Amino acid sequence: MNSPNSGPIRIHKPADFDGMRAAGRVVATILDELTECVQPNVTTAEIDDRVMELIAEHHVRSATIGYRGYKHATCISVNHVVCHGIPGPKRLRNGDILNIDVTVIVDGWYGDSSRMYVAGTPKRKADRLIKVTHDSLMQAISKIRPGATFGDIGAAIQTHAESRTMSVVSEFCGHGIGREFHLPPNVLHVGESGTGPVLREGMFFTVEPMINLGRPETKILHDNWTAVTRDRSLSAQFEHSIGVTPDGYEIFTLSPRGRFYPANWQPEVT
Ligand code: MF3
Ligand code: CO
Ligand code: CO
Numbered sequence: 001m002n003s004p005n006s007g008p009i010r011i012h013k014p015a016d017f018d019g020m021r022a023a024g025r026v027v028a029t030i031l032d033e034l035t036e037c038v039q040p041n042v043t044t045a046e047i048d049d050r051v052m053e054l055i056a057e058h059h060v061r062s063a064t065i066g067y068r069g070y071k072h073a074t075c076i077s078v079n080h081v082v083c084h085g086i087p088g089p090k091r092l093r094n095g096d097i098l099n100i101d102v103t104v105i106v107d108g109w110y111g112d113s114s115r116m117y118v119a120g121t122p123k124r125k126a127d128r129l130i131k132v133t134h135d136s137l138m139q140a141i142s143k144i145r146p147g148a149t150f151g152d153i154g155a156a157i158q159t160h161a162e163s164r165t166m167s168v169v170s171e172f173c174g175h176g177i178g179r180e181f182h183l184p185p186n187v188l189h190v191g192e193s194g195t196g197p198v199l200r201e202g203m204f205f206t207v208e209p210m211i212n213l214g215r216p217e218t219k220i221l222h223d224n225w226t227a228v229t230r231d232r233s234l235s236a237q238f239e240h241s242i243g244v245t246p247d248g249y250e251i252f253t254l255s256p257r258g259r260f261y262p263a264n265w266q267p268e269v270t
Contacts, residue, residue: 005175007184011202016109016178017243017250020204023060023111024241024252027104030054031115032257035264038117040094044076048087051102063103063110063181070225075101075114082169082210082218082227082235094120097130099237103181110177112206113253114239118265125213126234127265129166133211133236134261136160136168140189140207144242144249148199154191157209167216169235172227174206177241199244204252208239 012020030051037050051073055062062073077085077099078092085099092098101114116130140156161168174187185197189209214233221228229235238261241252254260 005182005184005186009176009185009197009200009203010178010183011200012178012204012243013202016202016204019107019109020111020178020241020243020252023104023106023109024113024254025111025256026058026060026106027102027111027113028253028255028260030058030102030104031100031113031263032255032259034100034117035259038098038119038264039092040096040119041091042119043089043091044078044085044087044098045089047076047100048072048074055104058104061105063105063112067181073102075099077101077235077237079234080229080232082212082229083172083237084225084227086223086225092119095123095126097122097126097234097236101237101239108179110179110181110241111253112177112181112239112241114208114237115260115263116236116238117263122265129211129213129234129236132161132164132166133209134238136209136211137207137238137240140209141240141242141249141251144199144244145247146199146201146244149194149196150185150187150199151191151195152193153207154188154196155193158190161209161211167212167214169210169212169216169218171218172210174208174239176203176205178204201244201246203244204241206239206241208237210235210237
């Protein structure tokens with residue numbers, strides 16, 4: 001998400017957690033079901049077709065089809081694509097890393113999540129980028145509780161990634177979510193702890209850090225969607241939809257099969 005989102009942060013009721021739980025479970029199940037189809041020689045359009053089928057099987061709706069003129073059920077961002085990659089006829093090659101981002105609407109509630117997948121065997125550098133990106137997300141999530149601040153989230157991501165000589169993309173951010181796709185606040189993936197809005201029970205939002213192996217700068221291609229690293233270095237992203245509970249957080253988009261990370265490969269043991 002990249003457009004500014006200011007205004008009050010919606011506070012949801014305990015019963016609203018059920019709606020987000022249901023939406024989150026569907027999107028996580030769909031992402032689980034993509035594990036087998038991400039392979040060398042598959043096109044990203046074929047993966048999108050599979051997501052269309054799964055969305056129909058689950059009797060839910062895609063939130064991205066028709067969103068600001070977007071026509072697909074996924075964003076698929078391969079290698080140096082940071083986010084908002086458009087599915088198409090390009091075939092995956094051995095070692096390609098890709099983020100698949102899916103958002104569904106279930107009984108009016110939005111579930112938004114993305115994971116990294118690998119076609120075949122990743123190179124060691126790519127493997128490390130994916131691990132650092134996932135760890136930065138989970139570090140940030142561990143800070144979530146009433147009274148913490150959004151700056152705590154950004155700082156956790158930034159500290160984790162930069163201390164491993166990787167960089168955080170600051171042109172795109174997470175967002176409030178609920179009965180709408182993108183709500184206030186902008187959830188920045190950089191920042192200083194103790195700054196920014198205070199987290200309150202009943203807030204729903206995404207955290208979706210994009211981490212680059214090289215420099216943080218991005219540019220948008222002429223299709224007006226695809227964001228790439230300016231230096232063409234590899235980029236990775238993971239996204240969860242989360243609710244603030246009385247004493248911490250609930251991740252709505254956890255994988256029922258424990259596949260969120262690694263999504264479809266075994267990390268190298270080094
Ligand atoms: N799912 C993306 C997000 O995390 C938004 C994609 S909008 C689209 O906010 F139109 F590009 F699909
Ligand atoms: Co999102
Ligand atoms: Co998303």
